Amino acid sequence: MPISVALLFTSPSSSLDISAAREIFGVNRTYLADPWYDFAACASESSASCDACRIERLYSVEELPQAHTVIIPGGLDIHQAPPAALLKAVRDAHDAGTRLVAVSTGAFVLGAAGLLDGLRITTHWIHADALAAQYPRVTVDLDALYVEDGGILTSPGGAASLELFLHMVRLDHGAAVAKALAHRLGMAPQDAAATVQLPQVYEPGGADKVLPEVLSWVTQRLDTPVTVDDMAQQANVSRRTLTRHFRASTGMAPLQWLLAQRVQLAQRLLETTQLSIEQIAAQTGMGTAATLRRHFGRTVGVPPDSYRRWFRARGAGRSLGLTLAPAASTS
Template sequence: MPTVALAITDGMLHLELSLACEVFGADLTHIANPWYDFSLCGPRAVQVDRFTIEPDHGLDHLAHADTVIVPGWADTDQDPPADLVDAVRAAHAAGARVASLCTGAFVLAAAGLLDGKRATTHWAHTRELSRRHPNITVDPDVLYVDNGSVLTSAGKAAAMDLCLHLVRLDHGSTIANKIARRLVVPPHRDGGQAQFIATPVPEPRNHPLTDLFPWVLARLDQPLTVEDLARQARMSSRHLGRHFKQVTGTTPLQWLHTQRIRHAQELLETTDDTVDTIASTTGMGTATTLRRHFARTVGVPPDTYRRTFRAQPLITSPTQPQQTPPQ
């Protein structure tokens, strides 16, 4: 049974802490059995907002966990507690996968776990994280960063994205999607997705691309051009580009490329189609083209992605029948 330890100390942000407890600490054996052996680890009873939390173990217990999660805390003007930093560093040295939620990245940075790596935190604190730790490549425009044994997330909802990403790594996409459905949240948002959109997306009926998007998504297998999209939208290519920038923040071709890659991800997770077939279905033409663009966009080849995120059958106890998860 995989073990997850949540490192807690005074002043932790209650939302990020609660999200981790809800994903890893709830009894979800009706969805995947075994689930996680979850514990709270802290130096003593800690104060989180108006609540006092009694940990299950001391901070030294972090070194016995497979995964250590460090929530953020409010007072980032102060250095993180030395005992917490030392315990997280020791846990990683002992082989634990360490993930920070929101400003918990400051703890990982102080422990030296982010030196020479790319990382993120809540966008409002990325400049300060970069100032204090110049050896870290701080990316303010992503939801989370996965460096293998060290992961960091932005704040609030992005913390849930990282938690579900960890579940996906451990149990596969089918289980992660079931957990997301239970929590009524999006099942999968790429870590590279922007933390926020500077230009608000208009309501669906308030912009001229409303009918174009579903038309394109139904024809991803076809070699569409900007001229094809402009013709369907009944506007010039220049006007189309302007509207795309306003609505999506990107160009028509980049948006189309992203949709092809996302559709390829879905097919790799949920079907046995060959890479050649998926390349044709997504409009990439050949397997070679798909592999090149997929690796450049996602960071791994299609075959590696499939092995990592392939939907897996629901695991149940030998003595318990498979149950339907609550809606």
């Protein structure tokens, strides 16, 4: 059976979020996975007609718990309480095991329904303070493109809506289908994590007497080709001895450690400079932009271009002095 997705209309609703949901779930994509999704709208009495959104099937509010997934788009007036019948339907859907998805101010509906306490969520940075003030037991994470906690998924909205919906396709149909859909839409496929995952770079243990000098020597030459033989010669040991010391002290083989250093340098350059991807590839010793994109995407989980946009967006939110909700325990 196809996975049923209900788009819950509030008044007003973001046309961008609606269009993104329809594009992912409402377009017949059985060429990627068969069956695809059974997409419908659910409009409360206070909502305007959704005829303009070209969604033919309609749910009643009472039918909401029958859906596998309910998406609440942004656009809601956060100063106006949602209708009691709508909140009851959302709670009933949650109790029935329905997957709840809130985009931008859609999180306020889940908050009003009492479903966010103790959870980590995300929302649009403009409304983060208001959400934290209304629901102090909620942790608001502005660093994430999307967050999944307690069976509830949230997103800041806008372009991040597509990232969240693509993540849902990955959960439902697998990584290969999600990657194919991302390619079809001209999107860069994201990793399965709700936030950009940074590579873990191991440092050598203090007891090692071989590595400190050679590691310092290598990190000063990340823009030039360096082989295992070069490292072994610098350390005045054999390749086998060098590899043994690397694994014992860093948990990595020599070239793995070197690649992690190159990726970490690429991250710093993406964060702090306006250098092109080609220039960063040269400065990190990866040679070409294609090589940098391949290794960076495999290690960090996103392409370097996407990482730079994500980092700048995070910095823009923090520069506005946004106050996040206090940390809360999660179950």
